[in-house]
Each structure stands twice: as structure tokens, then as C-alpha cells.
Amino acid sequence: MGNELIQMKDICKSFPGVRAVDNVSYGVRAGEVHALVGENGAGKSTLMKILSGVYTKDSGSIILNNEEVNITNVRDAQALGIVMIHQELNLMNHLTVAENIFFGREAKKKSRIILDSKRQEEETVQMYARLNLDVDPRAKVGRLTVAQRQLVEIVKALTYDSKILIMDEPTASLTSGEVEDLFRVVRALKEDGRAIVYISHKLEELKLISDRITVMRDGQFVATLNTEEASLDAIIQMMVGREVFETKQSPFEDTGAELALKVENLNAGRMVQDVSFHVRRGEILGFAGLVGAGRTETARAIFAGDGYTSGDIYVGGKKVTIKGPRDAIRAGIAYLPEDRRELGLALGMTVDENIPMASMSKFSSFGFIQFAKSAANSEKQRGVLDIRTPSIRQKVKFLSGGNQQKVVLAKWLTRNCDVIIFDEPTKGIDIGAKNEIYKLLNELAEQGKAIIMISSELPEILRVSHRVLVMCEGRITGELVGDEIDQNRIMNFAVKRNHAAGGQVG
Amino acid sequence: MANDEKPYIAMIALGYGHQFWQAVRMGAEQAAEEFGVRITFEGPEDETMVDRQVDMLKTALANKPQAIAMAAIDTESVAGILQEAKAEGIVVVGFDAGVGDAESDAKVSTDSVEAGRLAAENAARLLNNEGKIGIIGHSQTTIDAVQRVIGFQEKIAEFPGIQIVDIQYGEGDHLRSAEIAKTMTLAHADIDLIYTSNEGSCVGAYIGLREVGKIRDIMLVGFDSSAAMKDGIRTGEIVGAITQDPVGMGYKTVEAAVKLLNGEQVDSFIDTGCYWYDASNMDADHIAPLLYD
Amino acid sequence: MTQTKTLGKRLTGTEFSHKLIIIAVLVLLVVFFYIMNPNYLSYGNIMTILLATCVNGMLALGVSFVIFTGGIDISVGAVMTFSSVMSGVALTRWGFPLPAAILFGILVGGFCGAVSGIGVTKMFLPPFIATMAMQMITKGLSLVVSNMRPIYFTSEPVYQRIATGSFLGISGFHNAIVILIAVTIIAYILFSKTLIGRYSLAIGSNEEAARLSGVNVDRWKIGIYALGGLFAGVGGLIMSSRLGSAQPQLGVGYELEAIAAAVIGGSSLSGGEGSIPGTIIGALIISSLTNGLRIMSVPTELQSAFVGIVLAFAVYFDQMRKKR
Amino acid sequence: MTQTKTLGKRLTGTEFSHKLIIIAVLVLLVVFFYIMNPNYLSYGNIMTILLATCVNGMLALGVSFVIFTGGIDISVGAVMTFSSVMSGVALTRWGFPLPAAILFGILVGGFCGAVSGIGVTKMFLPPFIATMAMQMITKGLSLVVSNMRPIYFTSEPVYQRIATGSFLGISGFHNAIVILIAVTIIAYILFSKTLIGRYSLAIGSNEEAARLSGVNVDRWKIGIYALGGLFAGVGGLIMSSRLGSAQPQLGVGYELEAIAAAVIGGSSLSGGEGSIPGTIIGALIISSLTNGLRIMSVPTELQSAFVGIVLAFAVYFDQMRKKR
Ligand SMILES: Nc1ncnc2c1ncn2[C@@H]1O[C@H](COP(=O)(O)OP(=O)(O)OP(=O)(O)O)[C@@H](O)[C@H]1O
Ligand SMILES: Nc1ncnc2c1ncn2[C@@H]1O[C@H](COP(=O)(O)OP(=O)(O)OP(=O)(O)O)[C@@H](O)[C@H]1O
Ligand SMILES: [Mg+2]
Numbered sequence A: 001m002g003n004e005l006i007q008m009k010d011i012c013k014s015f016p017g018v019r020a021v022d023n024v025s026y027g028v029r030a031g032e033v034h035a036l037v038g039e040n041g042a043g044k045s046t047l048m049k050i051l052s053g054v055y056t057k058d059s060g061s062i063i064l065n066n067e068e069v070n071i072t073n074v075r076d077a078q079a080l081g082i083v084m085i086h087q088e089l090n091l092m093n094h095l096t097v098a099e100n101i102f103f104g105r106e107a108k109k110k111s112r113i114i115l116d117s118k119r120q121e122e123e124t125v126q127m128y129a130r131l132n133l134d135v136d137p138r139a140k141v142g143r144l145t146v147a148q149r150q151l152v153e154i155v156k157a158l159t160y161d162s163k164i165l166i167m168d169e170p171t172a173s174l175t176s177g178e179v180e181d182l183f184r185v186v187r188a189l190k191e192d193g194r195a196i197v198y199i200s201h202k203l204e205e206l207k208l209i210s211d212r213i214t215v216m217r218d219g220q221f222v223a224t225l226n227t228e229e230a231s232l233d234a235i236i237q238m239m240v241g242r243e244v245f246e247t248k249q250s251p252f253e254d255t256g257a258e259l260a261l262k263v264e265n266l267n268a269g270r271m272v273q274d275v276s277f278h279v280r281r282g283e284i285l286g287f288a289g290l291v292g293a294g295r296t297e298t299a300r301a302i303f304a305g306d307g308y309t310s311g312d313i314y315v316g317g318k319k320v321t322i323k324g325p326r327d328a329i330r331a332g333i334a335y336l337p338e339d340r341r342e343l344g345l346a347l348g349m350t351v352d353e354n355i356p357m358a359s360m361s362k363f364s365s366f367g368f369i370q371f372a373k374s375a376a377n378s379e380k381q382r383g384v385l386d387i388r389t390p391s392i393r394q395k396v397k398f399l400s401g402g403n404q405q406k407v408v409l410a411k412w413l414t415r416n417c418d419v420i421i422f423d424e425p426t427k428g429i430d431i432g433a434k435n436e437i438y439k440l441l442n443e444l445a446e447q448g449k450a451i452i453m454i455s456s457e458l459p460e461i462l463r464v465s466h467r468v469l470v471m472c473e474g475r476i477t478g479e480l481v482g483d484e485i486d487q488n489r490i491m492n493f494a495v496k497r498n499h500a501a502g503g504q505v506g
Numbered sequence B: 001m002a003n004d005e006k007p008y009i010a011m012i013a014l015g016y017g018h019q020f021w022q023a024v025r026m027g028a029e030q031a032a033e034e035f036g037v038r039i040t041f042e043g044p045e046d047e048t049m050v051d052r053q054v055d056m057l058k059t060a061l062a063n064k065p066q067a068i069a070m071a072a073i074d075t076e077s078v079a080g081i082l083q084e085a086k087a088e089g090i091v092v093v094g095f096d097a098g099v100g101d102a103e104s105d106a107k108v109s110t111d112s113v114e115a116g117r118l119a120a121e122n123a124a125r126l127l128n129n130e131g132k133i134g135i136i137g138h139s140q141t142t143i144d145a146v147q148r149v150i151g152f153q154e155k156i157a158e159f160p161g162i163q164i165v166d167i168q169y170g171e172g173d174h175l176r177s178a179e180i181a182k183t184m185t186l187a188h189a190d191i192d193l194i195y196t197s198n199e200g201s202c203v204g205a206y207i208g209l210r211e212v213g214k215i216r217d218i219m220l221v222g223f224d225s226s227a228a229m230k231d232g233i234r235t236g237e238i239v240g241a242i243t244q245d246p247v248g249m250g251y252k253t254v255e256a257a258v259k260l261l262n263g264e265q266v267d268s269f270i271d272t273g274c275y276w277y278d279a280s281n282m283d284a285d286h287i288a289p290l291l292y293d
Numbered sequence C, D: 001m002t003q004t005k006t007l008g009k010r011l012t013g014t015e016f017s018h019k020l021i022i023i024a025v026l027v028l029l030v031v032f033f034y035i036m037n038p039n040y041l042s043y044g045n046i047m048t049i050l051l052a053t054c055v056n057g058m059l060a061l062g063v064s065f066v067i068f069t070g071g072i073d074i075s076v077g078a079v080m081t082f083s084s085v086m087s088g089v090a091l092t093r094w095g096f097p098l099p100a101a102i103l104f105g106i107l108v109g110g111f112c113g114a115v116s117g118i119g120v121t122k123m124f125l126p127p128f129i130a131t132m133a134m135q136m137i138t139k140g141l142s143l144v145v146s147n148m149r150p151i152y153f154t155s156e157p158v159y160q161r162i163a164t165g166s167f168l169g170i171s172g173f174h175n176a177i178v179i180l181i182a183v184t185i186i187a188y189i190l191f192s193k194t195l196i197g198r199y200s201l202a203i204g205s206n207e208e209a210a211r212l213s214g215v216n217v218d219r220w221k222i223g224i225y226a227l228g229g230l231f232a233g234v235g236g237l238i239m240s241s242r243l244g245s246a247q248p249q250l251g252v253g254y255e256l257e258a259i260a261a262a263v264i265g266g267s268s269l270s271g272g273e274g275s276i277p278g279t280i281i282g283a284l285i286i287s288s289l290t291n292g293l294r295i296m297s298v299p300t301e302l303q304s305a306f307v308g309i310v311l312a313f314a315v316y317f318d319q320m321r322k323k324r
């Protein structure tokens, strides 16, 4: 322990009503990847935000190179070589990729006043090349997909010549290929003698990348283990404080259950071409594919009529016209967007105000809101989904990422639609909660709902889906049912760029 | 433009929407009809917008008028442009606030200082040379507004028994002036008379005093004319007011411009006068035509 | 779990502390002016302050809903004037009976608001531009329709009493004040008990999320702008009733004061935050301040500077609370 | 991954189309007025339009930077007036030499802007409130300092020529126009080539992200508000030079027009979007429109209504482009 580059000792941090970090000690050695795990709201991000100067600690000390340091803002941390990739994307959507990456350290021409955009762009391309990626440095970040944005964050952090790099769920929306590239770079950094803090809910990753693992629970330190000695089950138990049972998906008997949703020859812009598929009541349909395959676009074309140019949609056998979310919801379709902060939640409003948002007609009469009814429902959902919040009157923006996702879920459970489209439902969600969500998906299916789950996490697809559709470049390239579902087949379809083999599904 | 043959006179006033300016415009249009000329009449929406008025003048010149009639918010600001216009042979007539003496071929206006003094004389008379006065002005910068107050103050200074205890400005906004009047009666419980410098101030004060039930306890002296003011004066709730002759001013302005265009001589200063009116004389032949709604 | 419980209590507690701060500002002002001049707290002057709050308070209430959605309405002053002019025209020229003319005037306000709302939703105009256009249009129309002359309601003596008559015969307690209180209560109920309030906050907080939740955002927004217009219409009624006439040139600058009242009252111009009691207290702060400065005979040219400074500090204290 | 590449390329193209749309609006207006009255395109009138754009254009440029950050500055009109008054006082009362007095006036503008910026950053005031307070304060100070009388620069004939002198002796081509062009170029460079432009957009786009990147957001914001004030100061210089005097009551309502110019020019009031050429074209649209309506002798009361309608549609077309 003595040889740690940086040490945080007895750190405490409270927010109004919450002890987010309670007397936690943590340290990283040079040349080490030290993972930090714990349930949603365990205090991981808060601890690291203290280290990177976003929050100031209530008490405790930070020791760098055996010397106590005082970090009061982000620049202090940067000056000490501490850089953080934040869990929530922190990019400027109106600026370009290159402008974002060099933000705060802009390249200037000799005059030292005029900016040198060209050099920044060239260097951006080089940085991406190190990750085996190609990029248009001039693309506005607001136009990128969530995954592409996350890459921008990562590249940005890598360009700092940092001694300590904190990665807060960097792979939350990356696909396996990109994750591998990222790990390659992380290993190189490690070799270089950097200290790396790695926060993730994807516990399988820990084996691949980390040297040590620290577990936190309810704002408190639980244990630090060497990765080689730690078993996944043990870690999970420490995180959750109880045992977690993995349920294996039982096969779906396609006994001709009623067709809940049928989509025929849907076209919407470049990213949705001739998409046809169906899903039956009681079935969980997985949508796999690489980032940018067009799955989100497909879902949005169905739900919000975005960019929709042609195609037919049938719900419960009846043809419906969907021009906007209202039509879809009325027809019985729900959609949980992948970007919950920007699309799913009114962050400034309370849990109790968000949950009934899609079903106000249920909770109002003659325009008057029935508060008691709404609160009863919110409490119920809070219980069902185990939403960690001090009260249903807490503002959603103060919940941890995973709990925010549960609020979105609660909103749609309240609405009780027949077809539910989940777009990356477990992004940023801890292992315990993930299992609960899987359980919930199963329960919903058992209740006769049709579930569509878009996910970039193959293990999740494998575990939950009864049937899997794979998309590539806006087309459905393959369909797998039951025992056919395996990683290799999915990956094969996911990179099938020639459109010869249509994944046409009746 | 079919009526190119008719001489064209561009009139630019200090303001536009207020009744006073509309009365001027009425007189001007009457004259235009009689003398067979074409006029346009415009003014900035706010009596402070000097540069707006300069732009209006320049735009008007682009339409090549034979004569310009102007009430400048700030005479200096248009001096240069008008000199150029004159050099091109355009007739320049000032009205109301007028334009600089060097630029104008004739000026048709009321002496505002004189009008203020006239109001003060009557106020002193009504107070029997003793009492306290509050003033509600409508602008601290517009020249004739300032002069109406200065004239009043100057004259009042000649009466040692009379004090001016408060001056506030309400932008001629009825509601603001009403609130000012109400607070004035509270801040100075012994106030005897309120002098207001235009229609909006007067009607506002009238309403304010009525709302606090002091309308007859405190004498109200107004300026200009409107239906509401005439009603108040008829009932004696407003003890009296000064009126100018805006219709006559408009008429005489156009008349002077036409004469100058025809090469006739006109006086360099045409006074349109100011008059005290109250319940006793408002229907008299020499006053009634000067009052407008 | 006990912790959770107390926390819940504490949190709801902070919701009141905002109002406490601005109430404290209001009380401080009142005490200060009272010390400077005891007449300030005379019955008559309190009524004067309340009456002076009526028009601005009404506009502020209306604009609050729009601000909750993250929009802004800079047309309320001009719309107020326009609706009073239209009501006057209906009464004196078209021979509407008095109640019909009043209703018509208020509806004209609502209509103008709805048109702004359509500009915002269907024409995708930024609220600032949509309502600036509405301001310019109604300003022009007021002048054209009225022929640039005040429209007098002298033929209808009842009309004046709508605002300035005494409520229940209590001298000085004008009907306008009762109307303001009634409208405030209505606004409060609309805001905190009905869908329009919930949705206005939701739209202001995250419009896209509201849309994806199936809320007909466009329709609600048009409704909210229309509501703002209706309030402006009622403001126009009070104004013209007090003046006994519709003055086509009035209303300039009233929108800024209305917006200021809402912001002092805790509304955020980026939407999703604010309350009706806050707005009314904001409006009261502005009118007590103006009244006090006048009572102290502070020269007019300095009054605006003082108002500016006090407003800045009032909001500053409130922001400090939020930071804590 | 080549996909990323093409995606980016396709998008950069659309950035130009915005300017095309508002240039088209401008051209349409000009052609329309020319057909209605050929005098509209006379050399003299073109110069009149350009000269009339100078003050508003200057204010619009300054307020643009603030709008890029997602803020707003409603004090620019009052600050402009205040700085011209201070420059006049320095010249006529304190005996400053002319260049020093001019510089002083402009710096006063910058100072006022900086104070607003401090209000926004250190006092956490919403920009609307901070700049409304500044507006009220400078309004009052202008009146007090000038003693409510215009300050004439007649003793310095050079002063008038700063704005109204002919550039290179070309009659009608006033220096003010040259100054506007020069300042526009400076603003353009600041905006697109230096940190202040980059950071103003970044702050408007995502202030928190900018802060997390270690940028001293507060300092930059203060700088940006100060820059807006400096532009207002230059606007005051041009204004008072044109008028030959500093008019202490001028400037009411100028801020709305300046903001409108920026928004017509494509700035979003929620920040992160906009451009300097857009703002200048926005200002030109407003002044050509106003001038054209006057030349057509449209009754004054209708002019504002027309301006409102045209502005709404200009922005509408621009929004349609964005939707596509
Ligand atoms: N700004 C804040 N204000 C109030 N409470 C906060 C704030 N930030 C975090 N919290 C609370 O602090 C606790 C710890 O949150 P934190 O974000 O550190 O969790 P986490 O371990 O990163 O969770 P996740 O895995 O979901 O990201 C949570 O209960 C959260 O609600
Ligand atoms: N607003 C937009 N404008 C232009 N192109 C877009 C926009 N949003 C997404 N795209 C592009 O459309 C493609 C499909 O994106 P989509 O979000 O549908 O992918 P996906 O399969 O859901 O992947 P993931 O959600 O894992 O990122 C991507 O290449 C993306 O760059
Ligand atoms: Mg976290």
C-alpha cells in the first residue's frame, strides 16, 4: 500500500440528506488499474469527483507522492495530473469533435492569440488512429450518437498528459470491438507508469483490465482485493450485501401467440432501410448490432415517426399510423430512450412528478391532478424497482445514474403498454439492479407484453432474448432463435455489410 | 407616384401617437387640402428617440420633398442635415420645438416657458399666494417638457408664500402618474396644488387623486387637452389647464411652408399662443376651438 | 430508513425557504420605508401599493406560466393595451353590452397569446421573436383601431367601478385588489393542482422528454401562451377601468417589470422552476419599492437606479439560498 | 468507420445554408422596396440605411457574444447612452483631450458590461436580472451625471466628423459605416479565430462541461459581458458623434432591436449557436425594412406591425431550413 501514487484517506462527503461518501480510503499505484465497483448510488462517482476537483470533500485528506495536496477545483486537479472521464457526457454539442477534445488547451498559432484549428484537427485524427478509429474532426458533437460521443470523451481524456486517469464507466455504451481497442490503450498507459481508476458495472471487464478491485457499498468502503484472488461471485456479494441469483432464460414457445407488433418494409432515412420484423405477446426480442447500426433510429421511427418515409406498422393486428409519440403510446407502444438524461427525464422535477408523466390521464380528472393516487403509484413503483431515493419528492437530478434509469422504467410500467421498446436498458446500471431489470423483463413478458430490447452488450442479449435480430448499416442482416443464439453468429451478422442476404422475417 | 405634380411637404414631429400630435396632424392635413399640397406626417414612437428622428429626416429627404417641417427632439442633431437640405433649395419650417434658428425659414410654435409661467400665475391666484405645490412632469429631457416646468418654477419663485415641495416624473404614463400623485399626497400631506405638465400626467394625477378621495382637496392644474381633462375641468375637479393650439399649429405650419414655396414673405416666428382654460371659459369662442379630444 | 424519512421532511422544507427569503426581502423593505416615513404603512398607502400591484401582478402571473415552460413573453404589455382597446371598441362602436365587451376584450388577449403560441410551436419561432412580433403587431393595431385616440368609457359609469369601486363598501379597498387576489388564487390552483401547471414545468424542464412521454407539447404550449394572454386581458380590464379609458399608447416597458417580478419570485428563465406565490411577492416587492422611493421623494432619475440595485440584491440573496 | 467520416462531411455543408436564407430575405426586401420606390436604391438612401445600421449593428454585435453564452444583455441601450454621456462629461467638464475622452467613454461601457458579468457569475444572478439592474442603474446615472440635459460637443467639431465625416472624401460614405465594417471584422476574428469566441459558444453549449474541462468560466463570462459593453461604448461614440451631443435619455428599447438582430441572424437564445455575419445581416434586415416602410410612407402606426410580421417570417424560413 505504501507505494501508492495517490492516496485518499478517510474521505467524507454529504449532500443534503445523503451521506454519499462515508469515511472511505482508496489509493492507486503507478502502473496499476484499480477498479472501483459498487451498486448504483454507492458513491463511486462522488469519490472520484472529489479527486478530480469537481466536489470539495467535507473531511479527509488526499496525498500525492507522499505529500498532502489541496484540490479545490478542476484546474488544481489538472495541474496535479489528475484527469477524469465523466459518467455523464460532458461535451459541448455545438462544438466540433476537435474543438471538444482540445477544449481548454487550444492550439494557437505563433501569435498566441489566433487559434490553430488545423493543427487541432490533425492531432485529433492521430489520436483516434491510436484507437484504430477514423473520425471527421469537424463533425459537430451534437450530431454524433451517444457511443461516438463517449469515444470523444475518452480521446479527450487520453490527450491530457495525465499521471492519474479516472474512467467513470467509459464503456457504458461501447461495443466489444471498441472496448478492446480502449483496453489496448489503457494497457499501454499502464505500462507507461500511469495510475488508472476504473469504474464499471460490467464486472467481466474487471478480470481483463484491472489489477486490484475496491468495493463500495452505501457510501462506505467494503474491501480491496487483488483481481487474481477475487471471484466474481464474491465481489457481487460484497457489492450487494446479499446473494444474487442469475436466472437463465427459458425458451419462448412460439405457439402462435398473438402478434403484438408487426413492422413491414419500414424506411426512415439512411439508417433504416426496409426493416421488417414482428414480435409476439410474451416474447423478448433482442436487437443486436454494432454502434450506429440503426437500431435506435428504427425504434424512433416506430415510436416517434422520426424520418419515417414508408412502411406499415401493425399493433395487435391493426394497422396504425404513427406521426408522433402520442400515436404510438395510444396504440400501446412504449419507448425507453438510451439517453435518459436528455430524452427520458425532467431532471429538475421530482420522482413523483416524473413517474406519472406518460399517464396523466390516469392521475387526473377534469384537469385536476390526483396527488394521492399518483403518490401511491410512485411509492409502489419505488418498491417494485427498488429505486434508491430518500423520498419520492426528491428531484430526479439528485439520483444516481442507475436510479434515474429506474425512474424512466417506472414511468412506462405505470403506463402499462403492450409493446415496450427498451433502448440500452441497463446502461450504467449495477449488477444487482441489472438482474432485477432482467427479472422484470421476464415478468413483463410473462404478463403477455411484447418486449423489444436494443442492447450493445452481447451477454445481455444472450441472456435475455428469446429471439435476436441483428442489424448492420440500417438493415436487418440476421435472425436467430433459441439455441442458434450465440456470440459468433451475432457478430457475423453484425458486420455483414453486403446487403445480399436479407434478414427478412415474416 | 401620380401626385408628383403637387408640392410635397414632409412633416416630422417629436412624437406620434399622442393626441397632441394627432391634433397637429389634423390641422396640417386641413391646410394641405386647402392649399393643394401633399404632406406626410410622422414621428418617433418615443419622444426621446433622437437618432430615430434623424433617420426619419434622412429617409424623408430621399423622397425629395419641396419643404420639410420639423419639431426636432434635439435641434443640434439635425442642424447639419437641414443645412444641406436648405442648400439644395428645400424650405425648412420649424414647428413646436422647432429647429435651430439658423436652419429655419420660419418657426411656428408656442413659447413653453411662457406657458409654464401662465400656469404658475393661475396657480398662485388660486392659492391666494400661499401654499404648497407638487409637480408631476412627463419628461426630464424633452425640451418643451422641461421648459413647462422651468417657466412654472420661475414664476412661482416670485411668490414667497408658495413652495414647491416635490417634483416627480411619470413619463406621461397615466398609471405611473396616478401612483405618483397618490404617493405625493401621502409624503406631503399638506400639499395644496399639483401641477402637471401634459395630458397623461394630468389625467393620471386626476385618477390618482380620485382614488385616494382627495380630488377636491387638492387643486389640480393640467396641461393640454383631452376628453377626460375637459370632463374634469367642467366639473371643477381639475381647476384649470393650459392649452396650446395644436390644430392651428399644424395648419399654420403648412400655410407658412406653402407661402415660402410660393416665394411669399412670412414672419420668422409665428406664435400659436397658449391659453388658460377652466370651467368658466372653456366654452368661450376663443377657447373652445383650441380644445381637442 | 429513519434517515430517509427525516430527509424527506427536510427536503420539502427547503421548498418554503425560497419564499421565506423573498418574503424577508419584502419585510425588510417595508420596515425600512416605515422607519423613513411612518405614513408608508398607513391603511391608505397599503391600499395604494396593492392597487399599484394589480396590473403588473396580473401580467406577471400570466407571463409566469410561459416562463415555466422555458419561454418568454415580451408582448404582455402591448397585448394588455390592445385588449382594452378592443373592449372599448366593442362597447362604444359595436354596441356590445358591457359584460360582453369585457369578455371580448379578455378573449382578444387570449387570442393574441394563442397566436404567439402558434408562432412558437408551429412556426418554430423562438419565444422571444414570436412575442416580439406580437408586441409590434398589437402596438400597431391598438393605434389603428383606436384611431390614436383614447376610447372613453364615460357612457358606462359601471365600468370604472369594476376596478376602483370599493369592495363591500370598505373605503379604499378597491375591487381591483379583490380581482388580483381572486386571479392569484385561480393561477395558484391552475399551477399546483392541474395539468397545465404540471405540464408547463415539465415542458420547461425537458421538452423532448415530455414529448416522448406522449404529452401534446404543442397544444399545451399554445394553451399556456393563451393563458398568459388572458391574464394580460384581465390586466387590460383593470387598467382601463382605473383610467376610465383605453389608452392606445400605454403599456410600454410593462413586460420587463412583469418578467422581473416572476424572476424575483424564483422563476428561472430557462424554465422548469418557479411558483405563483413567488411571482406575486415579486410583484409586491417591485411596487412597494417604487412606492417607498416616491414617498421618500427620491428624485425620479435616481429611483430606477435604486430599484435596479435592490432587485439585484433580492435575487442575489435568493440565489445564495439555492447554493447552500 | 468510414461512415463517421461521411456523416461529418454532410453536416458541415448545412452551416452555410443559414446565411443563404437570411441573405435571401434581405435581397427580397430590397427588391420589393426598389420596385415600390426606385429611390430606395439611390446611393444616398443606401448610405442612409447603412448609417442607420451602425448603432444597432454595434449593439447587436456586442450582445451576440453574450447570447452565444446563453445569456442576454438588456442593458446595451442604456449602457451605450451612459458611455456617451461619460465621454461628454470627460470632454467638457473634466477637460480630457478628445481621444482620451472617447477612450474613456468606451471603457465605461466595458466596465458596465464587466459589472453585469460579475453579477452573473459571482452573484449568480440570471443574466436577465443582472443586466436589467444595470439598465436601470445606468439609466439613472446618465440623467444624474448629465443633469438631464444633452451634453454638446460643439466645442470639438472633430467629434462630429468621427461618425459623419466622409470617408476618403467620398460624399455620403460616412466614417460611421467604416467603423461598423471595421468593428464587424474585429468581432468576426474574435468570434471565429480566438478563444473568446470559442469559449462563448462552449459556455452556451454546455457550461458545466466547460467548467469540468478546467476553463475559468467565470472569468471568461465577465470578459464576454465586458466585450459587449465595449461594443455598446463604441455604439455610444457613433451615436453621440452623429447627434453632436450625448442625449441622456436615449437608448430605450434599443436592446430589443439588438437582440432581435442577433436572433434573426441565427443566434439561439439558449446559447451555443450563432455567427457574426448573421448578426450583421440581421441588423441590416431590420434597418432596410424600417427605412423601406418609411420611404413607402406607410403610416407610422402600421410600420411596427409590418416589421413584426416580416421578422417573424424571416425567422420562420430560417427555422424551416434547420428542420429540413
Ligand atoms: N449533486 C448531488 N446532490 C445530491 N445528492 C447527490 C449528488 N450527487 C450524488 N448524490 C447522491 O450521492 C449518492 C452517491 O452517488 P454517486 O453518483 O457517487 O453514485 P455512483 O456510485 O456513482 O452510482 P452509479 O453507479 O449509479 O453511477 C447517491 O445517493 C446520489 O443520489
Ligand atoms: N441526428 C443525427 N443526424 C445525422 N446522423 C445521425 C443522427 N443521429 C444518429 N445518426 C447516425 O445514424 C446512425 C445510426 O444511429 P443509431 O443511434 O440508430 O445507432 P444504434 O444502432 O442505435 O447504435 P447505438 O445506439 O448503439 O449507438 C449512426 O451512424 C449515427 O451517426
Ligand atoms: Mg456514478
Ligand SMILES: [Mg+2]
Residues within 6 Å of the ligand: A295, A296, A297, A338, A423
Ligand atoms: Mg442506439
